[in-house]
Amino acid sequence: MTAASPAQPAPLLDVSRTRQIPFWRLVLVELRKSFDTRAGFWLLATIGILVALVEAIIMITAIVNDGVVFFEDFAGTAAGITSLLLPVLGIILVTSEWGQRTAMVTFALEPRRSRVVLAKLVVGAIASVATVVVMMVIGIACTTVCELLQPDLTFWQMEWWIPLAFVVTLTLSMTVGFALAALLLNTPAAIVVFFLYWYGLAIVLFVIADLIPAFTDIAPWINFQAALEPVWDWSLDSAEEIGQLAVSGGVWIGLPLGIGLWRILNAEVK
Numbered sequence: 001m002t003a004a005s006p007a008q009p010a011p012l013l014d015v016s017r018t019r020q021i022p023f024w025r026l027v028l029v030e031l032r033k034s035f036d037t038r039a040g041f042w043l044l045a046t047i048g049i050l051v052a053l054v055e056a057i058i059m060i061t062a063i064v065n066d067g068v069v070f071f072e073d074f075a076g077t078a079a080g081i082t083s084l085l086l087p088v089l090g091i092i093l094v095t096s097e098w099g100q101r102t103a104m105v106t107f108a109l110e111p112r113r114s115r116v117v118l119a120k121l122v123v124g125a126i127a128s129v130a131t132v133v134v135m136m137v138i139g140i141a142c143t144t145v146c147e148l149l150q151p152d153l154t155f156w157q158m159e160w161w162i163p164l165a166f167v168v169t170l171t172l173s174m175t176v177g178f179a180l181a182a183l184l185l186n187t188p189a190a191i192v193v194f195f196l197y198w199y200g201l202a203i204v205l206f207v208i209a210d211l212i213p214a215f216t217d218i219a220p221w222i223n224f225q226a227a228l229e230p231v232w233d234w235s236l237d238s239a240e241e242i243g244q245l246a247v248s249g250g251v252w253i254g255l256p257l258g259i260g261l262w263r264i265l266n267a268e269v270k
Helices: 025-037 038-062 073-099 104-110 113-149 162-184 187-211 223-231 237-265
Strands: none
Touching: 025 038, 025 073, 025 113, 025 223, 038 073, 038 113, 038 187, 073 104, 073 113, 073 223, 113 162, 113 223, 113 237, 162 223, 162 237, 187 223, 223 237
C-alpha cells in the first residue's frame, strides 16, 4: 500500500507588486461614465439645450422690443438654469454604480472605494467648470448677435469675479446633490430629497428668519443658501461670513457626505 502523497498547497496570486491604478485614470473612467450612459448623456444635453433655448428667447425678445442687453444678464440666467440640473449630474455620478449594478466590477478593479468616490467628486467639479465655460460661450454668442443688430443697446460689462462665483456656487450645489446621493444610493430618492433639501428647507428657513427677527442672525449659520449669498456677490471678506459658510456647509454637505462615505465603504456589494 503506497503512502498518501502530501497535500499540495493552494495556488496563490501575488498582487503585492502590482502598481495601483493611477488616480488620473480613475478620473478619466468616471468622466467617460458621466456621459457614456443614456441618463448622463441626456442630462448634459438637456442642460445645454435648455440654456441655449432660454438665452435665445431672451435675445429675440430684447431685439424685437428694442430692449437693453447686458452680457452679465445672459450669464446670470444660464447660472440659474444650470444650478437646477447640475446637482442631478452629481447624483447620477454616485448612484449609477448601485442602480446599474456595476459597483461589483468597479470595486473589484479598485478595492479602495474612497478613491473611486473622490474620482467621482473630481469629475463633478470638472463638469461644473465646463458648464460655466459653456454658459459663457452661449452668452458671448447671444451678446454678439445683439451687438450686430442693436449696438447702441448692447453692453458687455461684467465684473471679473462673476465667472469665479459661478464656478464656486455651482460646484457647491453639485456637491450637495453628490452628498445626498452617497447617503441614499438611490437615484429617484436622491433627486427628490435634493430639491426638498436644497430649495424647500432653504425657503422654510428664510421664512422663519423673516417672521422671527431673533432668528435672522442665526440663519446664516444653519442655512447654507443664506451663507452662499456673499459668494454670489464675491463679498466674502469677513471672518464671520467665512465661518458661516464653513459651519453651514459642514451641516449641509459634510454631514450627509461623511455618513454616505461610511455607508459606501461598508455596504455589501451585490
